[in-house]
Amino acid sequence: MSNILTIFIGMALINNFVLVKFLGLCPFFGVSKKLSNAASMGLAVTLVMFLASAVTWPITHYILAPLEAEFMSTVTYILVIATLVQIMELFIMRTNYGLYSAFGIYLALITTNCAVLGVTLVNARESFNFIESLASALGAGAGFALVLIIMSGIRERLDTSNLPKSMKGLPVAFLTAALLGLAFSGFSGMV
Amino acid sequence: MQLVAAILLVALIGLLCGLAIYIVYIRVPHKVPGLGKIDEINKLLPGMNCGACGYAGCFAFAQEVSRNPQLASQATCPMLLGNDEVIKQLEIALGVSIDTESMNKKAMLHCKGSSENLFDYSGVQSCKAASLLAGGFKRCPYACLGLGDCMRACKYDAISIDGDKGIAVIDYVKCTGCALCVRECPQNLINMVSGRSKVSYRCNYSEIRVIPGRERCNNGCTHCRKCFVACKYDAIIWNKEKAVPEFDSAKCTLCGECVAVCPTRTLEYFQPAISPYAV
Amino acid sequence: MGKWFKEFIKGLVLSNPIFVLALGLCPALAVTNSLDNALGMSAAVIFVLLCSNVLVALIRTWVASIVRIPVFIVIIATFVTMVSLTFEAYMPVLYESLGIYLPLIVVNCIILGRAEAFASRNRLSLSVADALGMGLGFTLAIVIIAVIRETLGSGSLSLFEHVLFSFPVLEQQPVSLFLLPAGAFLVIGLLLAAFRRVGLIKNE
Amino acid sequence: MRFSIIKRFYAIAFLTLVVIISASLLSLTYSLTAEQIKLRQHEQFLGYLGEMFPEMTGFEYNDELYYVYDDALLLGYAFTASKAGYSGDINIMVGLSDKETVKGVLIISQTETPGIGTRILDEPFIGQFAGMNVNDIRLRSEGGQADTITGATVSSKAVIEAISQAAKEKLAGING
Numbered sequence: 001m002s003n004i005l006t007i008f009i010g011m012a013l014i015n016n017f018v019l020v021k022f023l024g025l026c027p028f029f030g031v032s033k034k035l036s037n038a039a040s041m042g043l044a045v046t047l048v049m050f051l052a053s054a055v056t057w058p059i060t061h062y063i064l065a066p067l068e069a070e071f072m073s074t075v076t077y078i079l080v081i082a083t084l085v086q087i088m089e090l091f092i093m094r095t096n097y098g099l100y101s102a103f104g105i106y107l108a109l110i111t112t113n114c115a116v117l118g119v120t121l122v123n124a125r126e127s128f129n130f131i132e133s134l135a136s137a138l139g140a141g142a143g144f145a146l147v148l149i150i151m152s153g154i155r156e157r158l159d160t161s162n163l164p165k166s167m168k169g170l171p172v173a174f175l176t177a178a179l180l181g182l183a184f185s186g187f188s189g190m191v
Numbered sequence: 192m193q194l195v196a197a198i199l200l201v202a203l204i205g206l207l208c209g210l211a212i213y214i215v216y217i218r219v220p221h222k223v224p225g226l227g228k229i230d231e232i233n234k235l236l237p238g239m240n241c242g243a244c245g246y247a248g249c250f251a252f253a254q255e256v257s258r259n260p261q262l263a264s265q266a267t268c269p270m271l272l273g274n275d276e277v278i279k280q281l282e283i284a285l286g287v288s289i290d291t292e293s294m295n296k297k298a299m300l301h302c303k304g305s306s307e308n309l310f311d312y313s314g315v316q317s318c319k320a321a322s323l324l325a326g327g328f329k330r331c332p333y334a335c336l337g338l339g340d341c342m343r344a345c346k347y348d349a350i351s352i353d354g355d356k357g358i359a360v361i362d363y364v365k366c367t368g369c370a371l372c373v374r375e376c377p378q379n380l381i382n383m384v385s386g387r388s389k390v391s392y393r394c395n396y397s398e399i400r401v402i403p404g405r406e407r408c409n410n411g412c413t414h415c416r417k418c419f420v421a422c423k424y425d426a427i428i429w430n431k432e433k434a435v436p437e438f439d440s441a442k443c444t445l446c447g448e449c450v451a452v453c454p455t456r457t458l459e460y461f462q463p464a465i466s467p468y469a470v
Numbered sequence: 471m472g473k474w475f476k477e478f479i480k481g482l483v484l485s486n487p488i489f490v491l492a493l494g495l496c497p498a499l500a501v502t503n504s505l506d507n508a509l510g511m512s513a514a515v516i517f518v519l520l521c522s523n524v525l526v527a528l529i530r531t532w533v534a535s536i537v538r539i540p541v542f543i544v545i546i547a548t549f550v551t552m553v554s555l556t557f558e559a560y561m562p563v564l565y566e567s568l569g570i571y572l573p574l575i576v577v578n579c580i581i582l583g584r585a586e587a588f589a590s591r592n593r594l595s596l597s598v599a600d601a602l603g604m605g606l607g608f609t610l611a612i613v614i615i616a617v618i619r620e621t622l623g624s625g626s627l628s629l630f631e632h633v634l635f636s637f638p639v640l641e642q643q644p645v646s647l648f649l650l651p652a653g654a655f656l657v658i659g660l661l662l663a664a665f666r667r668v669g670l671i672k673n674e
Numbered sequence: 675m676r677f678s679i680i681k682r683f684y685a686i687a688f689l690t691l692v693v694i695i696s697a698s699l700l701s702l703t704y705s706l707t708a709e710q711i712k713l714r715q716h717e718q719f720l721g722y723l724g725e726m727f728p729e730m731t732g733f734e735y736n737d738e739l740y741y742v743y744d745d746a747l748l749l750g751y752a753f754t755a756s757k758a759g760y761s762g763d764i765n766i767m768v769g770l771s772d773k774e775t776v777k778g779v780l781i782i783s784q785t786e787t788p789g790i791g792t793r794i795l796d797e798p799f800i801g802q803f804a805g806m807n808v809n810d811i812r813l814r815s816e817g818g819q820a821d822t823i824t825g826a827t828v829s830s831k832a833v834i835e836a837i838s839q840a841a842k843e844k845l846a847g848i849n850g
Binding site for chain 3: 020021022025029030071072074075078079082083085086114117121165166167170171172173174175177179181182185
Binding site: 532534537545548551552556558562 | 783
């Protein structure tokens with residue numbers, strides 16, 4: 001049991017996917033303008049990561065490994081992730097269009113979200129068992145959502161402060177991410 | 192040989208994925224109930240997705256409005272206000288009459304600026320900066336500092352700074368209800384009220400109330416409730432947790448009882464038509 | 471011809487993938503701690519972006535719309551895996567230093583972003599222009615970032631093992647913050663603000 | 675009705691077709707580059723082994739342990755170890771001049787943060803193992819003699835633990 005917990009904490013905080021491992025930055029800067037979008041994006045990414053790990057683990061262990069076709073793992077993983085995202089996109093579009101239009105391009109970009117593929121690749125490399133890979137997916141998703149929510153909270157606050165014109169928007173987001181990155185590198189010695 | 196097996200199995204995965212997408216594409220109810228109507232309304236809307244109406248975009252606004260049509264008159268769609276024939280079509284589509292006047296929101300400043308300066312402030316000429324310095328240089332910590340943050344934010348230059356009183360003055364004719372100034376004011380003095388409202392409440396009491404032993408300027412509301420008692424048409428509703436009067440412009444007949452009875456003259460006429468700015 | 475050139479220039483500065491569109495940041499931040507890595511990565515990205523844009527533009531009329539994203543991403547993944555296999559076989563040094571970021575070109579948001587937003591909607595020649603423009607825009611951006619990060623972070627700037635120039639003072643006491651993830655964010659943020667101040671990119 | 679069936683299943687067929695083509699293309703490139711990669715890795719490994727034992731002429735490999743010879747004379751042993759460091763695996767080769775004393779340690783590949791993690795390559799850390807008894811290579815806190823680098827604890831701890839674990843498993847063969 002404790003191994004699962006260390007993996008979860010490890011993925012969420014210590015090598016947090018966004019600030020330490022640099023994965024999943026594109027939607028991170030795109031969606032984190034409004035807190036509500038950030039929360040739903042974080043949830044959507046965690047869900048996709050969880051399902052993706054659940055589906056890719058059996059594929060790796062029962063199809064790719066026995067046939068020594070590891071080189072095909074990237075293609076198969078990304079195919080599975082793209083399908084999951086496409087299905088989720090259809091669901092969100094049909095049930096709550098407001099959220100769908102708020103996501104805009106960034107929903108399609110979950111497919112290319114490096115963090116999601118990153119999780120599956122890390123699961124394969126660390127050769128976790130099924131439960132461990134689910135825990136690491138949840139950890140990574142939780143880490144991603146946590147940082148996304150912190151970031152959007154700060155960015156909403158920054159919008160009303162009077163920054164120099166050229167700083168408003170993206171540049172200040174990068175600087176906030178820099179400070180967050182420093183804070184998160186503090187976790188590195190924990191496990 | 193193994194590679195061929197791997198290729199076939201991966202192809203099988205591809206087939207399953209395609210099948211999954213296809214099944215979901217068919218199974219999920221293609222037509223959200225009333226989607227047709229939402230499309231119809233969405234076509235009428237400008238489609239700028241500017242968010243001024245407070246929704247995530249025109250389609251989201253159309254979705255909400257198709258659920259309850261009264262929303263159309265409360266939310267402001269600044270682009271829509273200009274052309275009337277689109278509003279007519281919207282009225283037909285929604286089956287409800289849209290009262291453009293109340294839809295057309297105005298910014299109201301909750302301060303008369305009569306609390307005197309504690310010290311003369313020569314720092315950065317912006318309300319945000321001044322308000323960071325111990326809540327501003329006025330005796331009342333939530334008064335309007337008149338350094339023009341809202342004026343700079345307003346695109347339609349509807350806001351100017353009144354020289355002697357040192358507070359912002361909102362020109363209700365020019366104001367289009369875009370609510371850009373609301374976010375700029377660090378003291379939360381400005382909020383959007385319906386264009387139809389008749390009486391304006393000129394004190395930021397709801398913010399000050401939290402500070403025990405707060406200083407009041409002579410025009411500050413003493414929360415004596417005389418206006419609430421005086422109003423014969425019960426057009427004033429007493430907001431309990433904020434302990435401030437709220438005005439229902441539909442019932443108000445502009446009899447002027449409340450404005451006359453208010454001991455600290457915090458209430459004023461708002462209706463732009465009657466007295467543009469009766470101080 | 472003008473239209474082709476306009477698309478090309480657009481990718482370089484006007485809608486530079488990193489500074490304006492804020493896409494493709496994952497490799498841009500991770501790999502720019504040394505100039506060789508940055509150049510290696512951008513060569514791979516340009517190659518994959520070009521091939522995928524060409525192929526996507528070719529098949530855009532046949533692909534059914536509900537499966538278009540999985541199809542595009544499979545094409546991109548194939549090109550990337552081929553690139554990473556050839557790198558591993560023939561250029562091991564570069565393969566070592568690019569590490570995990572080579573397979574992650576698949577999820578580099580520029581490639582699918584351009585394939586989805588541009589190549590699937592325009593003619594072949596325009597897609598090629600867009601691919602080249604975006605690729606060079608990406609290279610330009612990450613080279614600038616790499617130069618700054620490597621010089622400040624390790625005191626010297628080397629291009630394929632021969633040192634271009636080095637600062638003796640900085641060499642003893644390099645600002646190793648710039649080699650950390652946080653440093654990369656800092657550099658991009660300040661650069662973007664500077665470009666906006668200079669007017670190269672319009673403010674928000 | 676017929677047309678709509680084809681149209682409907684067209685999407686799935688198209689996706690499967692693309693996957694088949696891409697998978698076969700990949701297998702083709704894989705088979706082409708497979709021996710090249712193996713050759714490359716072998717060459718690289720030989721290089722490191724040669725660096726460790728300059729006068730080596732040949733070596734034998736059985737159950738994860740390399741026996742290094744200078745024609746008939748047994749020069750020593752070598753084994754590999756690897757563990758996940760800060761941002762990727764660290765592969766190490768440990769050379770032993772006899773059953774216990776370490777001749778030297780070499781880092782074959784690592785992707786640690788440059789400037790911080792890469793300090794495991796510098797002399798003071800990597801040199802400390804030469805001449806040490808292989809069983810003493812454990813963290814000071816666990817009674818060993820190897821000490822980590824301040825500021826790069828994650829990477830240096832990974833190296834020490836990798837060597838001690840690999841030593842336990844792989845040397846069991848000869849001293850067991």
